[in-house]
Amino acid sequence: MTTVLDRYFEIVDSADSSHSGLDDLREIFAENVLLMHSGEMVQGRELAVDFYRAQAAKCKESKHHWTASEEADGSITGKWSQAGLDLRGNACSGSGRVAVSLDADGRISRLHLSLTGGSDHARVLIAKHLEVWMIPDPVERAKAMEEIYTENITFMEPDDVFVGRDAINDYIGVVQRKAPPLYGRLVSHFQNREFIHWAWDFGFPGNKSALGSETLQLNGNLIEKVIIFTGDMDIVVEGTR
Template identity: 85%
Template sequence: MTTVLDRYFELVDSADSGHSGLDDLRDIFAENVMLMHSGEMVRGRELAVDFHRAQAAKWKESKHHWTASVEADGSITGKWSQAGLDLQGNGCSGSGHVTVSLDSDGRISRLHLTLIGGSDRARVLIAKHLEVWMIPDAAERAKAMEEIYTENVTFMEPEDVFVGRDVINDYIDVVQRKAPPLSGRLVSHSQNKEFIHWSWAFGFLGNKTALGSEVLHLNGDLIEKVVIFSADSDVFTEGTR
């Protein structure tokens, strides 16, 4: 049976050099769709289409492979992978899990693609780092934190410092309750040995935006320190102190 997830990947793969084929994503996205893709997130049909245009522009050519299973509640789950060439002609790949929720009209109301492996190690680690901050359940989040943070990980905001997975887990609860982002986009990233530098843009209630960057200090495949730089720290920490 063909599912809306099959249609989604078919549309993403059919985009031409002008990405005009992606316009048809409007037919399968709900108006207020929540898109979470490899740690990034946007809400709304037009923003979701624009997100996919930006993603397609990073590839010279690519192809997805996926599985799709319909669950008892009507949601769709599966695995996905993507492989191809970047704009410089270098081979690139990524893979993860996908879950889809549908509205009463059969359109996608929530699309969540995790990134758990790929050729760009830094990008995979950033995705896992961001995914932790999206998990609503503290117990589930604690398990995910073990997969990406050292036990005594340090999280340094411009005004506050948090040390340890348990402390940071509690802080994430506060952030999700009092200052949840409505959107989060990765602007750029690069890696130098055990350091990753990446820039971000987040959107919040009241049309507020915050721009900044982070340096991630790695210990193997785990993050042991997160250092945040932003002139907009009052936006993303408002009400959390």
């Protein structure tokens, strides 16, 4: 039996150079669909379609493989992997978990693809870092933080510094309650030895947006320091102080 998740991957894999095939995503996405993909997040059908156009523009070719099962409540969970060529012709890959929730009309209302492995190690670490900030339950969040942050991680905003997983966990809870973003997109990323620098674009209620970047300092496969650079910090932390 073909599921809406099967149809989703078929549409994404059918994208040609014009990306016109991605318009078919409108048929399976709910109007206010929440898309969380490899740490990035957008809400709304049109933003989701635009997101996939941007993703397709980064690859010469790409193909997905997936396994999934339908739960008693109609939701779908499974695993996915992707392999292809980037714009320079280099092989690239990624893999992770997928979870889908449907609305009353059988359209996707929530699509969550986590990135847990892949050829771009820096991108995987950024995804795990961002995923932590999306987890609503503090206990589950604490467990995820152990897999990506050192115990005494330092999180440096322009005006505040938080030290330790517990302090950051508490701060994430405040952000989620008072200043959650409407979208979060990765613009670019680079790695130099134990440092990763990546640029971001976040949107907030009231048509407010913020641009900035972060430097992540690694200790092995864990992040031990996050340094934020932005001139829009007042927008990012609005309502949390």
